[in-house]
Ligand SMILES: Nc1ncnc2c1ncn2[C@@H]1O[C@H](COP(=O)(O)OP(=O)(O)O)[C@@H](O)[C@H]1O
Ligand SMILES: CC(=O)OP(=O)(O)O
């Protein structure tokens with residue numbers, strides 16, 4: 199993209215993309231140069247709204263060190279403004295004519311958004327409409343977008359949706375077996391999340407195997423604080439574990455994953471809990487934290503090493519659920535070329551990977567202890583040569599993927615726009 203300078207004379211190449219990943223209480227951001235797909239700066243604002251907010255900012259050019267700001271950052275708007283100040287202090291301010299676009303991770307896009315989308319008022323209204331099915335995520339995404347629009351009203355803002363990759367799921371995988379009229383009236387179905395990660399990781403896994411994405415069937419296990427599994431056949435998602443909301447499926451840091459839905463009626467009737475209380479219970483006080491009081495796998499492993507039985511049981515429940523999904527998705531795919539671990543737990547916890555694959559030799563799966571113990575930021579195989587199915591660790595990079603999709607879209611639109619017609623960018627609706 200070419201952007202006029204402030205003087206309106208010579209033009210500079212706008213090749214930078216700022217990526218914003220706004221979570222319920224945090225904002226992660228990265229500024230990337232898409233000329234060579236390199237990072238210029240990365241940062242994180244956490245515990246937004248608390249007295250103990252913290253901003254960590256790392257410039258990646260010029261060798262400067264990480265900077266830390268402690269103390270209350272009231273809301274997502276303040277967080278983003280603080281991040282913009284840090285970037286400006288490194289000479290990477292958002293007012294730069296080199297900035298081509300701001301790419302936003304948006305968690306719930308329903309069925310409508312299957313591609314990266316330039317954000318218009320109408321697109322924002324749709325993201326807003328989906329708040330009830332992504333209450334922890336979409337509101338934060340909306341504030342991130344609104345604040346970025348104020349900071350750079352002239353730039354196209356692009357939404358990249360967690361749900362987009364999963365829209366290829368066949369109807370029989372996406373539809374719940376409940377009354378069709380009720381489901382359709384309220385758009386109740388499996389949407390799936392973490393799609394940007396599942397897409398990126400499944401593609402990288404094919405590369406690791408020396409094949410094209412079209413040639414391989416893979417099971418991706420995205421194990422972060424939120425966790426989800428997906429079955430990807432020939433580059434297309436055919437099944438995933440998260441559902442209408444990011445609550446279903448695997449055991450997560452604070453979310454229960456699969457339970458009998460009748461647990462909710464039961465709690466209403468016998469414990470007198472309200473719907474909102476049950477929502478908090480299942481989303482924030484369940485999963486690993488509900489089982490043992492900790493949601494960080496490092497801490498859980500440390501406690502297990504000290505003989506803590508609650509931590510050991512939480513670990514076993516977490517791994518048992520993973521194993522069930524590996525088995526189920528092996529059946530769904532018929533032939534599996536690779537099982538791939540990614541995100542914080544998947545990339546770093548050798549004990550989780552070992553335990554999840556243990557006993558699956560009949561499925562052609564095995565882990566080599568030596569390879570599994572290697573720590574690396576690179577995609578790598580951890581299965582022995584004799585194993586029929588590869589087991590791999592592939593670090594995810596949602597920000598790079600969002601930046602790539604954002605930049606490709608604004609470049610495409612920049613090319614199709616007529617000279618002097620830059621303005622309609624903001625109204626493109628796809
Ligand atoms: N070295 C490690 N060993 C084991 N688990 C780790 C390690 N580093 C991070 N984790 C796990 O990864 C989780 C965070 O994963 P991440 O993908 O960053 O989550 P999110 O993006 O959802 O915030 C932590 O809560 C912790 O359980
Ligand atoms: C959708 C989801 O669960 O996201 P995260 O893992 O970032 O909470």
Ligand SMILES: [Mg+2]
Pocket residue numbers: 422423541
């Ligand atoms: Mg994540």
